[in-house]
Amino acid sequence: ETGVTQSPTHLIKTRGQQVTLRCSSQSGHNTVSWYQQALGQGPQFIFQYYREEENGRGNFPPRFSGLQFPNYSSELNVNALELDDSALYLCASSLTLTGTDTQYFGPGTRLTVL
Amino acid sequence: TQLLEQSPQFLSIQEGENLTVYCNSSSVFSSLQWYRQEPGEGPVLLVTVVTGGEVKKLKRLTFQFGDARKDSSLHITAAQPGDTGLYLCAGDRKNAGNMLTFGGGTRLMVKP
Numbered sequence: 001e002t003g004v005t006q007s008p009t010h011l012i013k014t015r016g017q018q019v020t021l022r023c024s025s026q027s028g029h030n031t032v033s034w035y036q037q038a039l040g041q042g043p044q045f046i047f048q049y050y051r052e053e054e055n056g057r058g059n060f061p062p063r064f065s066g067l068q069f070p071n072y073s074s075e076l077n078v079n080a081l082e083l084d085d086s087a088l089y090l091c092a093s094s095l096t097l098t099g100t101d102t103q104y105f106g107p108g109t110r111l112t113v114l
Numbered sequence: 115t116q117l118l119e120q121s122p123q124f125l126s127i128q129e130g131e132n133l134t135v136y137c138n139s140s141s142v143f144s145s146l147q148w149y150r151q152e153p154g155e156g157p158v159l160l161v162t163v164v165t166g167g168e169v170k171k172l173k174r175l176t177f178q179f180g181d182a183r184k185d186s187s188l189h190i191t192a193a194q195p196g197d198t199g200l201y202l203c204a205g206d207r208k209n210a211g212n213m214l215t216f217g218g219g220t221r222l223m224v225k226p
Contacts, residue, residue, distance in 0.1 A: 031212070033213060043214075048212075055213075056211070092156070097211040098212060100145050103214070105157050107155050108154075
């Protein structure tokens with residue numbers, strides 16, 4: 001069984017640019033969540049997708065957007081990058097969106113905004 | 115302001131010592147999870163506690179969920195260098211499914 005994978009591993013962008021991060025869910029998982037983890041902090045919930053629909057959103061501005069595809073892979077898009085967007089972006093997939101259902105995290109994409 | 119406050123933020127101890135990490139909130143959680151994260155990797159689930167007052171053991175790790183389901187603790191007995199890492203607590207609030215709220219983390223270093 002393949003685990004959660006993310007691409008790219010590292011990315012450097014400049015302020016004002018746009019970025020797309022990708023996540024491939026674990027096989028059979030229809031729920032994917034995205035988190036932002038700034039250096040030295042715990043992850044912050046960005047949004048969650050369930051069967052291609054956004055199911056919930058954290059306290060992030062609209063320039064953070066996402067997609068989930070029929071194969072349940074997912075993208076996180078960030079427009080008009082700001083310096084504070086520099087962080088590790090984690091995606092996590094789960095079999096369902098039940099609270100106690102285990103989430104499996106990918107290794108993350110390290111984004112640096114200069 | 116973190117909804118879940120973890121303490122301490124950093125902990126450096128010698129091999130063989132015991133330690134406790136705390137995760138506190140003013141909010142009630144349906145369940146609370148503990149993760150360990152190593153550099154360059156995503157968090158890995160250690161345990162989920164669901165019932166107020168619940169205690170779970172995982173080898174040398176003991177997890178407890180507070181009676182009011184607002185706080186939790188992780189106790190490690192006889193710490194080993196392999197326990198080194200970032201420990202994160204995360205809760206799911208009622209009706210929020212598995213959209214997790216994480217604490218700020220406790221970075222543990224165990225020296226041989």
